[in-house]
Amino acid sequence: MSVKVERLVKTYDKTRALDDISFEIQSGEIVGFLGPNGAGKSTTMKIITGCLASDSGDVFINGVNTKDNFKEIKKTIGYLPENNPLYLNMYVKEYLEYSASMYLDSKKINAAVENAIQAVGLSSHKSKRIGELSKGYKQRTGIARAIIHNPSILILDEPTTGLDPNQILEIRNLIKELGKEKTVILSTHIMQEAEAVCDRALIINKGKIVADDSLKNLKTKNTGDSTIVEFDLKNISGVDFQKKINEFAQKEGFSILSITKNKGNLENIFRELTTE
Numbered sequence: 001m002s003v004k005v006e007r008l009v010k011t012y013d014k015t016r017a018l019d020d021i022s023f024e025i026q027s028g029e030i031v032g033f034l035g036p037n038g039a040g041k042s043t044t045m046k047i048i049t050g051c052l053a054s055d056s057g058d059v060f061i062n063g064v065n066t067k068d069n070f071k072e073i074k075k076t077i078g079y080l081p082e083n084n085p086l087y088l089n090m091y092v093k094e095y096l097e098y099s100a101s102m103y104l105d106s107k108k109i110n111a112a113v114e115n116a117i118q119a120v121g122l123s124s125h126k127s128k129r130i131g132e133l134s135k136g137y138k139q140r141t142g143i144a145r146a147i148i149h150n151p152s153i154l155i156l157d158e159p160t161t162g163l164d165p166n167q168i169l170e171i172r173n174l175i176k177e178l179g180k181e182k183t184v185i186l187s188t189h190i191m192q193e194a195e196a197v198c199d200r201a202l203i204i205n206k207g208k209i210v211a212d213d214s215l216k217n218l219k220t221k222n223t224g225d226s227t228i229v230e231f232d233l234k235n236i237s238g239v240d241f242q243k244k245i246n247e248f249a250q251k252e253g254f255s256i257l258s259i260t261k262n263k264g265n266l267e268n269i270f271r272e273l274t275t276e
Contacts, residue, residue: 200212
Protein backbone atom coordinates (compact mmCIF):
# COMPACT_ATOMS: atom_id res chain seq x y z
CA MET A 1 0.00 0.00 0.00
CA SER A 2 1.20 3.49 -0.79
CA VAL A 3 1.45 6.46 1.56
CA LYS A 4 1.17 10.02 0.31
CA VAL A 5 1.70 13.07 2.51
CA GLU A 6 0.56 16.35 1.01
CA ARG A 7 1.48 19.76 2.43
CA LEU A 8 1.36 18.87 6.12
CA VAL A 9 1.66 21.71 8.62
CA LYS A 10 1.81 21.32 12.38
CA THR A 11 2.57 24.02 14.94
CA TYR A 12 3.16 23.70 18.68
CA ASP A 13 2.63 27.08 20.33
CA LYS A 14 4.88 29.30 18.20
CA THR A 15 7.11 26.49 16.90
CA ARG A 16 6.34 25.10 13.44
CA ALA A 17 7.16 21.41 13.77
CA LEU A 18 6.13 20.60 10.18
CA ASP A 19 6.43 23.25 7.52
CA ASP A 20 4.38 22.29 4.46
CA ILE A 21 5.97 18.88 3.85
CA SER A 22 5.04 16.49 1.04
CA PHE A 23 6.32 13.06 0.01
CA GLU A 24 5.10 9.73 -1.36
CA ILE A 25 6.08 6.17 -0.50
CA GLN A 26 5.25 3.33 -2.86
CA SER A 27 3.98 -0.09 -1.89
CA GLY A 28 6.74 -2.45 -0.77
CA GLU A 29 9.39 0.19 -0.02
CA ILE A 30 11.44 0.35 3.18
CA VAL A 31 12.02 4.06 3.66
CA GLY A 32 14.25 5.64 6.28
CA PHE A 33 12.79 8.81 7.76
CA LEU A 34 15.91 10.55 8.97
CA GLY A 35 16.56 13.70 10.90
CA PRO A 36 18.08 15.09 14.10
CA ASN A 37 16.11 15.08 17.32
CA GLY A 38 13.25 17.57 17.10
CA ALA A 39 13.24 17.64 13.29
CA GLY A 40 9.60 16.52 12.96
CA LYS A 41 9.91 12.75 12.43
CA SER A 42 7.67 11.62 15.27
CA THR A 43 5.13 14.35 14.58
CA THR A 44 4.82 13.19 10.98
CA MET A 45 4.40 9.57 12.01
CA LYS A 46 1.75 10.43 14.59
CA ILE A 47 -0.22 12.32 11.95
CA ILE A 48 0.02 9.45 9.44
CA THR A 49 -1.21 6.97 12.06
CA GLY A 50 -4.04 9.22 13.20
CA CYS A 51 -2.63 9.77 16.71
CA LEU A 52 -2.26 13.50 16.08
CA ALA A 53 -4.17 15.99 13.95
CA SER A 54 -2.34 18.30 11.56
CA ASP A 55 -3.10 22.00 11.29
CA SER A 56 -3.49 21.56 7.55
CA GLY A 57 -2.59 19.15 4.77
CA ASP A 58 -3.64 15.60 3.91
CA VAL A 59 -2.53 12.00 4.21
CA PHE A 60 -3.57 9.44 1.60
CA ILE A 61 -3.33 5.68 2.14
CA ASN A 62 -3.55 3.83 -1.17
CA GLY A 63 -5.14 6.92 -2.68
CA VAL A 64 -7.79 7.35 0.03
CA ASN A 65 -7.73 10.47 2.18
CA THR A 66 -7.50 9.47 5.85
CA LYS A 67 -10.00 12.20 6.67
CA ASP A 68 -12.69 10.33 4.76
CA ASN A 69 -12.73 6.99 6.58
CA PHE A 70 -9.83 6.68 8.97
CA LYS A 71 -11.48 3.98 11.08
CA GLU A 72 -11.17 1.53 8.18
CA ILE A 73 -7.84 2.85 6.93
CA LYS A 74 -6.27 2.46 10.38
CA LYS A 75 -6.70 -1.30 10.09
CA THR A 76 -4.07 -1.28 7.33
CA ILE A 77 -1.45 0.46 9.52
CA GLY A 78 0.80 -0.99 12.25
CA TYR A 79 2.59 1.48 14.52
CA LEU A 80 5.45 1.21 17.01
CA PRO A 81 5.74 4.53 18.89
CA GLU A 82 9.13 5.78 19.98
CA ASN A 83 8.56 5.03 23.67
CA ASN A 84 6.89 1.64 23.01
CA PRO A 85 4.15 1.83 25.66
CA LEU A 86 3.55 -1.64 27.10
CA TYR A 87 1.55 -3.05 30.01
CA LEU A 88 4.46 -4.37 32.05
CA ASN A 89 2.34 -6.49 34.41
CA MET A 90 0.72 -8.41 31.57
CA TYR A 91 2.14 -11.59 30.08
CA VAL A 92 3.38 -11.34 26.50
CA LYS A 93 0.71 -13.63 25.04
CA GLU A 94 -2.00 -12.04 27.17
CA TYR A 95 -1.01 -8.56 25.98
CA LEU A 96 -1.00 -9.61 22.33
CA GLU A 97 -4.42 -11.28 22.71
CA TYR A 98 -5.75 -8.07 24.21
CA SER A 99 -4.22 -6.04 21.35
CA ALA A 100 -5.62 -8.39 18.71
CA SER A 101 -9.12 -8.07 20.17
CA MET A 102 -9.15 -4.41 19.13
CA TYR A 103 -8.92 -5.38 15.47
CA LEU A 104 -10.05 -8.96 14.95
CA ASP A 105 -13.00 -11.24 15.38
CA SER A 106 -12.57 -13.49 18.44
CA LYS A 107 -12.22 -16.59 16.25
CA LYS A 108 -9.13 -15.11 14.55
CA ILE A 109 -7.27 -13.94 17.65
CA ASN A 110 -5.38 -17.14 18.56
CA ALA A 111 -3.97 -17.61 15.07
CA ALA A 112 -3.03 -13.93 14.79
CA VAL A 113 -1.19 -14.01 18.12
CA GLU A 114 0.73 -17.17 17.25
CA ASN A 115 1.68 -15.76 13.85
CA ALA A 116 2.97 -12.52 15.41
CA ILE A 117 4.90 -14.40 18.10
CA GLN A 118 6.56 -16.59 15.47
CA ALA A 119 7.33 -13.65 13.20
CA VAL A 120 9.24 -11.69 15.82
CA GLY A 121 10.89 -14.63 17.61
CA LEU A 122 9.00 -14.47 20.92
CA SER A 123 8.07 -18.14 21.26
CA SER A 124 10.33 -18.80 24.25
CA HIS A 125 9.17 -15.64 26.01
CA LYS A 126 5.41 -15.62 25.40
CA SER A 127 4.59 -16.85 28.93
CA LYS A 128 6.72 -14.20 30.67
CA ARG A 129 5.57 -10.92 32.10
CA ILE A 130 6.52 -8.03 29.83
CA GLY A 131 8.25 -6.29 32.73
CA GLU A 132 10.67 -9.23 33.02
CA LEU A 133 11.85 -8.96 29.42
CA SER A 134 15.08 -7.39 28.20
CA LYS A 135 14.81 -4.15 26.22
CA GLY A 136 15.30 -6.11 22.99
CA TYR A 137 12.42 -8.47 23.71
CA LYS A 138 10.24 -5.57 24.78
CA GLN A 139 10.88 -4.06 21.37
CA ARG A 140 9.97 -7.37 19.75
CA THR A 141 6.73 -7.36 21.76
CA GLY A 142 5.99 -3.83 20.52
CA ILE A 143 6.60 -4.90 16.93
CA ALA A 144 4.40 -7.97 17.44
CA ARG A 145 1.69 -5.62 18.68
CA ALA A 146 2.15 -3.49 15.55
CA ILE A 147 1.76 -6.45 13.17
CA ILE A 148 -0.91 -8.36 15.12
CA HIS A 149 -3.63 -7.47 12.60
CA ASN A 150 -1.36 -8.12 9.58
CA PRO A 151 -1.23 -4.49 8.37
CA SER A 152 0.07 -3.58 4.93
CA ILE A 153 1.92 -0.53 6.27
CA LEU A 154 4.34 -0.66 9.20
CA ILE A 155 5.51 2.57 10.86
CA LEU A 156 8.38 2.21 13.33
CA ASP A 157 9.60 5.19 15.35
CA GLU A 158 13.20 4.73 16.56
CA PRO A 159 12.80 0.94 16.97
CA THR A 160 16.39 0.26 18.13
CA THR A 161 16.82 3.07 20.65
CA GLY A 162 18.54 1.85 23.80
CA LEU A 163 19.41 -1.61 22.48
CA ASP A 164 22.82 -3.24 22.66
CA PRO A 165 24.68 -4.10 19.40
CA ASN A 166 23.39 -7.68 19.25
CA GLN A 167 19.81 -6.60 19.86
CA ILE A 168 20.13 -3.87 17.22
CA LEU A 169 21.27 -6.42 14.64
CA GLU A 170 18.39 -8.74 15.52
CA ILE A 171 15.77 -5.98 15.22
CA ARG A 172 17.26 -4.76 11.93
CA ASN A 173 17.08 -8.25 10.48
CA LEU A 174 13.50 -8.56 11.70
CA ILE A 175 12.56 -5.28 9.99
CA LYS A 176 14.14 -6.39 6.72
CA GLU A 177 12.18 -9.63 6.88
CA LEU A 178 8.91 -7.80 7.56
CA GLY A 179 9.72 -5.41 4.71
CA LYS A 180 9.48 -8.26 2.22
CA GLU A 181 5.69 -8.16 2.58
CA LYS A 182 4.93 -4.67 3.91
CA THR A 183 5.53 -1.01 3.22
CA VAL A 184 7.82 0.15 6.03
CA ILE A 185 8.58 3.66 7.27
CA LEU A 186 11.47 3.60 9.72
CA SER A 187 12.33 6.68 11.78
CA THR A 188 15.92 6.97 12.98
CA HIS A 189 18.77 9.40 13.49
CA ILE A 190 21.33 6.59 13.19
CA MET A 191 22.74 6.61 9.67
CA GLN A 192 24.13 3.06 9.86
CA GLU A 193 20.62 1.85 10.59
CA ALA A 194 19.22 3.42 7.45
CA GLU A 195 22.07 2.04 5.34
CA ALA A 196 21.58 -1.45 6.76
CA VAL A 197 17.80 -1.62 6.33
CA CYS A 198 16.36 0.96 3.94
CA ASP A 199 15.99 1.30 0.17
CA ARG A 200 15.41 5.04 0.27
CA ALA A 201 15.82 7.97 2.62
CA LEU A 202 13.73 11.01 3.45
CA ILE A 203 15.75 13.55 5.41
CA ILE A 204 13.86 16.14 7.44
CA ASN A 205 15.34 19.15 9.20
CA LYS A 206 13.48 21.84 11.14
CA GLY A 207 10.16 20.65 9.78
CA LYS A 208 11.19 20.64 6.12
CA ILE A 209 12.09 17.77 3.79
CA VAL A 210 15.66 18.51 2.67
CA ALA A 211 16.35 15.30 0.72
CA ASP A 212 14.36 12.44 -0.80
CA ASP A 213 16.18 9.81 -2.86
CA SER A 214 17.55 6.27 -2.93
CA LEU A 215 20.54 5.69 -0.68
CA LYS A 216 22.68 4.99 -3.72
CA ASN A 217 21.81 8.32 -5.34
CA LEU A 218 22.21 10.26 -2.11
CA LYS A 219 25.72 8.94 -1.68
CA THR A 220 26.75 10.03 -5.17
CA LYS A 221 25.54 13.57 -4.39
CA ASN A 222 27.83 13.90 -1.40
CA THR A 223 29.98 16.99 -1.88
CA GLY A 224 32.52 15.73 0.59
CA ASP A 225 34.14 13.06 -1.66
CA SER A 226 37.91 13.13 -1.62
CA THR A 227 40.86 11.11 -2.88
CA ILE A 228 43.33 9.82 -0.31
CA VAL A 229 46.87 9.35 -1.62
CA GLU A 230 49.48 7.53 0.43
CA PHE A 231 53.16 8.13 -0.43
CA ASP A 232 56.47 7.11 1.10
CA LEU A 233 56.64 10.75 2.18
CA LYS A 234 53.89 12.66 3.96
CA ASN A 235 51.50 15.40 2.83
CA ILE A 236 52.55 16.39 -0.67
CA SER A 237 50.23 19.30 -1.37
CA GLY A 238 48.81 20.61 -4.61
CA VAL A 239 48.37 17.24 -6.28
CA ASP A 240 44.70 16.42 -6.90
CA PHE A 241 44.35 14.18 -9.92
CA GLN A 242 45.61 10.69 -10.57
CA LYS A 243 47.48 11.62 -13.76
CA LYS A 244 49.29 14.47 -12.06
CA ILE A 245 49.99 12.30 -9.07
CA ASN A 246 51.58 9.64 -11.25
CA GLU A 247 53.64 12.21 -13.17
CA PHE A 248 54.75 13.86 -9.96
CA ALA A 249 55.69 10.57 -8.36
CA GLN A 250 57.59 9.43 -11.43
CA LYS A 251 59.51 12.70 -11.69
CA GLU A 252 60.44 12.74 -8.01
CA GLY A 253 61.18 9.05 -7.78
CA PHE A 254 58.50 8.34 -5.19
CA SER A 255 56.62 5.06 -4.95
CA ILE A 256 52.81 5.33 -4.67
CA LEU A 257 51.61 2.92 -2.01
CA SER A 258 47.92 3.42 -2.71
CA ILE A 259 45.31 5.78 -4.14
CA THR A 260 41.95 5.37 -2.47
CA LYS A 261 38.66 7.04 -3.37
CA ASN A 262 36.88 8.11 -0.21
CA LYS A 263 33.29 7.28 -1.12
CA GLY A 264 30.38 9.46 -0.10
CA ASN A 265 28.45 8.16 2.84
CA LEU A 266 25.06 8.89 4.29
CA GLU A 267 26.47 10.31 7.50
CA ASN A 268 28.34 13.04 5.59
CA ILE A 269 25.23 13.91 3.60
CA PHE A 270 23.10 13.96 6.74
CA ARG A 271 25.55 16.33 8.40
CA GLU A 272 25.65 18.64 5.39
CA LEU A 273 21.86 18.84 5.16
CA THR A 274 21.06 19.20 8.84
CA THR A 275 23.89 21.39 10.13
CA GLU A 276 23.76 25.14 9.82
